[in-house]
Amino acid sequence: MRQMLVALIAGVLFGAGLAYSGMVDPQRVQGFLDIWGAWDPMLAFVMLGAIMPMVVAWLVQQRMQKPFADAHFSLPGTTRLDARLATGAVLFGAGWGIGGLCPGPAIAGMAIAPLSAAIFVIAMLAGMAVQRFVIK
Amino acid sequence: MTEAFARAMPQEGLMGGLMIGIAAAIMLLGLGRVAGVSGLAARASGIAGGAPRGVALAFIIGLPLGAFLVAAINGGVATHFPASSTTLIIAGLLVGFGTRLGSGCTSGHGVCGLSRLSRRSILATALFMASGIVTVALMRLVGFL
Numbered sequence: 487m488r489q490m491l492v493a494l495i496a497g498v499l500f501g502a503g504l505a506y507s508g509m510v511d512p513q514r515v516q517g518f519l520d521i522w523g524a525w526d527p528m529l530a531f532v533m534l535g536a537i538m539p540m541v542v543a544w545l546v547q548q549r550m551q552k553p554f555a556d557a558h559f560s561l562p563g564t565t566r567l568d569a570r571l572a573t574g575a576v577l578f579g580a581g582w583g584i585g586g587l588c589p590g591p592a593i594a595g596m597a598i599a600p601l602s603a604a605i606f607v608i609a610m611l612a613g614m615a616v617q618r619f620v621i622k
Numbered sequence: 623m624t625e626a627f628a629r630a631m632p633q634e635g636l637m638g639g640l641m642i643g644i645a646a647a648i649m650l651l652g653l654g655r656v657a658g659v660s661g662l663a664a665r666a667s668g669i670a671g672g673a674p675r676g677v678a679l680a681f682i683i684g685l686p687l688g689a690f691l692v693a694a695i696n697g698g699v700a701t702h703f704p705a706s707s708t709t710l711i712i713a714g715l716l717v718g719f720g721t722r723l724g725s726g727c728t729s730g731h732g733v734c735g736l737s738r739l740s741r742r743s744i745l746a747t748a749l750f751m752a753s754g755i756v757t758v759a760l761m762r763l764v765g766f767l
Contacts, residue, residue, distance in 0.1 A: 490679075492648060492652040493653060493677045493680040493684070495648060496649045496653075497645070497687070497688065498688040499644060499645035499684075500657065500729075501686060501690075502692050503642035504638065504685070505638075505689035505693060506641060506696075507639060507642075508635070508699075508700065510699060512704060516758055520755075520767070521755055523758075523762060523767070531635030531636050532636075532642065533639060533733065534636065535641075537639075537737045538640065538643060539643035539646075540646050540650070540733055540737035540738075542647070543646070547651060553654035554652050556652070556653045556654045561655070562656060564742060565741060565742060566742070567742060567745055571742055572746075573723060574719075574720045574721065574725065576749050577719060577720030578721045578727060578750050579749060579752065579757065580757045581712070581713045581715070581719075582717060583753065583761070584712060584757060585704055585717070587703075588727050589660045589717065589721060590659040590685060590728065592714070593663060594685040595689065596686045598689055599701050599703045602704070606703075606711075607663075609713070609714025610714040611667050611669065612718060614722045615669050616718075618669050618722060
């Protein structure tokens with residue numbers, strides 16, 4: 487219960503940050519990727535702002551035995567660079583460019599443009615299911 | 623160009639980014655997990671394993687709640703979603719498939735991984751940015767943008 491509350495607070499803050507920075511507007515995201523058009527640098531500022539506290543958080547994490555509200559850290563440990571990672575990233579990038587949407591802004595966008603965001607999110611979940619159950 | 627920079631409002635980007643980064647820090651230091659939205663969405667919907675489902679679901683439900691709060695306080699949030707359902711569906715399928723195959727998206731690789739200097743995340747972020755830039759350039763070339 488306590489863990490769900492922590493996750494909910496993090497989710498609300500994350501979604502608020504996406505909306506406040508204009509990242510729930512697919513046109514602005516496409517504008518960032520549109521380097522031969524009217525380039526919009528906003529996403530770079532958002533990334534910079536988001537990475538700064540996380541650099542500190544990783545330094546703090548190294549000095550902690552366990553997280554504040556859970557028994558242990560469950561962090562990705564793989565370091566291998568493989569074709570799977572590269573192919574996935576390239577396909578994701580193509581979809582990101584086509585729609586101007588990645589998972590966070592699409593889900594947060596359900597509060598702003600419910601119908602369009604829901605169509606995208608349902609297709610996204612279908613794509614995830616295809617990856618999980620059909621083409622592994 | 624000047625117009626693009628004028629509407630960029632870097633301080634709002636930095637501030638919104640800080641909120642995102644602090645949210646990711648809460649997930650990391652509070653629950654010991656990376657705030658990767660694609661992974662948590664897959665977990666919440668039952669497509670993949672990982673975090674306790676309630677935790678993933680709580681985070682995912684929080685996203686639209688946070689956006690709703692900002693819209694309520696600021697009197698709306700500007701957005702321009704693609705008008706075509708076909709575009710939304712093709713984009714969604716690629717994003718869903720690609721993020722799972724590549725183990726992450728803008729949040730997991732871009733924010734959490736880059737700040738940890740993970741080589742997998744550095745490669746993934748470079749590739750999805752490059753792929754997005756090429757895709758948008760191609761769309762511009764064929765008159766789709």
